Amino acid sequence: MLHNRFGRLAAVALAGGALMGVAACGGGEEPTTSATPAGSTAPAGKGAKVGLAYDIGGRGDQSFNDAAAAGLDKAKSELGLADTKELDAGSGETEAAKEERLRLLAQGGFNPVIAIGFAYSGPLKKVAAEFPEVTFAIVDDAAATAPNISNLLFAEHEGSFLVGAAAALKTKKEHIGFVGGVQVPLIQKFQAGFVAGAKKVKADVQIDVKYLTQPPDFSGFSDPAKGKTAAEGMFDAGADVVYHAAGGSGGGVFEAAKAAKGLAIGVDSDQAKTASPAVRDVIVTSMIKKVDVAVFDFLKSFTSGSVKAGSTIYDLKAGGVDYSTTGGRVDDITSELDEYKQKIISGEITVPDKTS
Amino acid sequence: MSPAESRFADRLLGRVSPGGLLSLAAPVLAVVFAGLITSVVLLLTGAPPLETLVIMAEYGTQPRSIVLTLNYATTFYLSALAVAIGFRMNLFNIGVDGQYRLAALVAAAVGGALTLPAPLHVALIVCVAMLVGAGWAAIAGLLKVRRGVSEVISTIMLNAVATALGAWLLNRERLAVEVAGSNNIGTRPLGPSAQVPGLAIIPGTGSKVFGLIILAVAMGVLYHVLLNRTRFGFDLRATGRSEPAAVASGVDVKKMILIAMILSGAMAGLVGMPQLLGASYSYSLDFPTGLGFTGIAIALLGRNNPVGIAFGALLWAFLDTSSGILQLHDISPEIVMIMQGTIVLSVIVAYELVHRYRIAAGQRRVSRELAGGAPARPEGASA
Structure with a gap:
């Protein structure tokens, strides 16, 4: 079992070069994930499958990530989402790991996909270009722009x-x-x-x-x-x-x-x-x-088919920030x-x- | 030195290795042992062990995942080599982490400020990184040679100093520029002449392997040649094994300590290069951290042998990559950290078990051969 896995690894590592040479004529299309890439053209509206990628800390940090989670929970109960998937970030990880996380969600048929935190900026820009039919949102970043990215910003x-x-x-x-x-x-x-x-x-x-x-x-x-x-x-x-x-x-x-x-x-x-x-x-x-409000609003507009790409600024005027x-x-x-x-x-x- | 007289530290760091078939027994034992423990943990957390591993293997052997694995392994390998140079000399360079972060930051800033023809630009950045890494490690080396400060303490402290220094440097007023609309902050992005193109050696995916994987392989070869085929390497290993013996044979131990520390630091300087020159092109807030500590674990796993380290780095990278899929199946990705930890522990325990078995077997054989059949000494007497 583990031995088998180790064997696979060894085979990949050692015989890799030879295998690659043989298979090189196969052309370079992707994706090849078994996780149904074709399903990602999920229709907007009821029954959306929402993917959420957290910043370090994830759900349970009593702060930033939890606020996003609260927005998702509210959407789950009020908008009747079909499925949700929440992925955590590891500390000190590379951009490649973040990119892969977003890609797994998009490939897995999750649409929309929400990235929490500015660290997802570079990775999201790449992944959003690969999946033009998936709607993305990112919190706290305005640098990643594309027709299918909504930037949720706060003053x-x-x-x-x-x-x-x-x-x-x-x-x-x-x-x-x-x-x-x-x-x-x-x-x-x-x-x-x-x-x-x-x-x-x-x-x-x-x-x-x-x-x-x-x-x-x-x-x-x-x-x-x-x-x-x-x-x-x-x-x-x-x-x-x-x-x-x-x-x-x-x-x-x-x-x-x-x-x-x-x-x-x-x-x-x-x-x-x-x-x-x-x-x-x-x-x-x-x-x-109000990260929760931003996440909920985004999901709500997705459900009603009125997602706006680009920056949405949650400032005092919009009630996105306030004192309690x-x-x-x-x-x-x-x-x-x-x-x-x-x-x-x-x-x-x-x-x-x-x-x- | 016969195996019976070796110290545990010697065996831990691979300076004494069991020979023959037994050298194969240890890694096999370790993998089986780690598999058992991981399965138990998986069962306790309510995930089916066999399925989990199959999921990981399936995802981990897809073309894109293989590229990711090779890319991670490249940096892990360089980091482990940096640690291993110190280990062979009996120096615990815990400071690889700080050395590579500072080196990458300074090298990124220098590279971003200049434009040169492509090969020169890359060479300059790599040289700056090696110099900064070496210089930072040399502080710990000098402290040890001049003042007898344990390098374990000084390098850990220097990690913290490197963090603070890095934060001070990564500032709008100093080395950093802002990215419009982003909450990130980083050094000026490297121009095209400093970007090392990736290698499309894995078919079936558009993503490319770090071009600097070649550098990592070259460093592995260099490490092997330097340590095993040169006078310097002999002196270094001799000093690591027994300082008094090295002194008696005319080795300047202090000089060796300093040089080993500097070499270790220079290698550490390379750790951030594949990421910097092959992917991010800038040192920013989200530059990967903690690679120096991963390097320690992989050096132990590979027993300081360049091929062993390569396997260790690949295994570690494979586990890191394939952990990405687990959350989609509602399995906690932290399970992979447990796996990695158990594998390192298992390797150490397995080698020690094999070592003891071998001594006990040897002693039984000797006592059988001795006329009159003197009673065998109890097992593990040497440890």
């Missing part, structure tokens, strides 16, 4: 501006903090918005910024202990409100806030509802990034926050999306 900086303003309004020590998971351009977008929002309210507020890890170490998105240490440092240094954009590490930030009797701001989902119950009372508000009010801890400042929100929507305030 994280706009949402972060609002929670930055909230932090500046709530701080009593004129000192706040930002904990980023991994120092990548995407998370710097959160930082830029947060800083801009806080400075808008109080120009001289002190803002500590700390990233948990540097790429290619992506553990900063999944290490609560690192989040706790970083946030403890900020509370010890005199901060009293800390915003995290650190995925699964955020749990540690909440714990540190609880211990220091400080406040924290959640990210991606309404964390006053999703975080561990013991720490929910320290969460002032959360910057909600669960717990009532921002009730006293909602009027100010909503005023800023209107100004951003009307274009009176332009929020920077890059750190200076």
Whole structure:
């Protein structure tokens, strides 16, 4: 059995050259997968087979991937999808592995196929060209463009501006903090918005910024202990409100806030509802990034045959990002926050999306 | 040194090998043993072992999968060779990971900033990568020679330093450029003159094997010749086996340590090249990581023998590739990591078992031959 497999491998490895020579006249068409490539012209509408390729962490990361999973689950129950398949990414894998994952889904007759995370950009561009009849979507990337790719983008900086303003309004020590998971351009977008929002309210507020890890170490998105240490440092240094954009590490930030009797701001989902119950009372508000809505909307438009290729931007105006009010801890400042929100929507305030 | 006197580390690193038919027994035993354990794990997780393996074999032997396997194996092979050079010298270069990442980043930046005629451009990038890898490894070598710092500790630390340095360099203000509309960030893409074309040697698929697979094969040959056919290789192996003996025969051990570390680092510098010059053409946030650690496992699996490592790399790559299909059949792909782990452990255990069996058999034979039939010593007395 394993021996057999090993034998096959050895045969492939050793006799490969000879075999290839003999078979070389066979021409180079693909695909040759046994997984029914012909079936990929699945009709749009009811009974769609949806394929979802996650970023590292996959379903269960209590953050970005889980939001996408929530959108899929909602679509499953409301749109009557025929079948869904969710594939996880491995850490440190090559682009070829991502490409193969998308290709397996497309070949397996899954249509539409949704890629979660910017790392799928290059691979998706290649695979989408190979399967023009399959509809693809990618979250957080605008670089992969094709007639059959929908780019689902978020204005994280706009949402972060609002929670930055909230932090500046709530701080009593004129000192706040930002904990980023991994120092990548995407998370710097959160930082830029947060800083801009806080400075808008109080120009001289002190803002500590700390990233948990540097790429290619992506553990900063999944290490609560690192989040706790970083946030403890900020509370010890005199901060009293800390915003995290650190995925699964955020749990540690909440714990540190609880211990220091400080406040924290959640990210991606309404964390006053999703975080561990013991720490929910320290969460002032959360910057909600509605990946679930984007995924659901995309599937819904696919079902109704109205998919739009190209960028769909989920910003404040579209309700794709927002601040949460669960717990009532921002009730006293909602009027100010909503005023800023209107100004951003009307274009009176332009929020920077890059750190200076 | 007779086998009976060898240390476990010698046997672990393949410096002492059982001869004859017994040398075949060990890998067979290992594969059977790993198969058994994997089957048990599969059964426990509720997946039928036989079907799982058939699914993997079917998917893994398709033309496209073979290309993927060969491509993975190319980088794995270079990484394992880098580790193996150190192993032969009794040096544990855990830092291959940091060495190749830093080397690939700097080489990608240099290559992206220049335009040269094709062969020169590629040669320059490869040379820069080897120099950076060698230089980074030399730090650990110097620390060991001058200050007696264990290379295990220093290379692990240097991995972390390489990560931090890489993150600092991969920045808009330094070596990186932004890709419009993308959240990725990477070095300036290499021009066509630095792109090594793939080889269409697998029929039935449009995807190509890394052109640098030839480099990997050449490095394997070079490794073999250098270690087994040169004075330098003899000195290196002698130092690895017994430092006092090497010193007595006039080998400058400190110099050997430094040179071995530098060679290991230079080889590590090549690890990222097939991916950089053959596929991604830029060092960005999603450049593959962790290849250095895979290399350690494969060097152990291949017992530092260039052919053994090639089989190890192919096996590992095959498992990595074919794991892609498992999720479509609702089988957890992590099962493959368990498989890879058990195979490495099995190989080590199997060689040790065969070794002990051989010593015990030898002792029984000797005691039978001795007049008066002195009682055989208990098994495993040497270990």
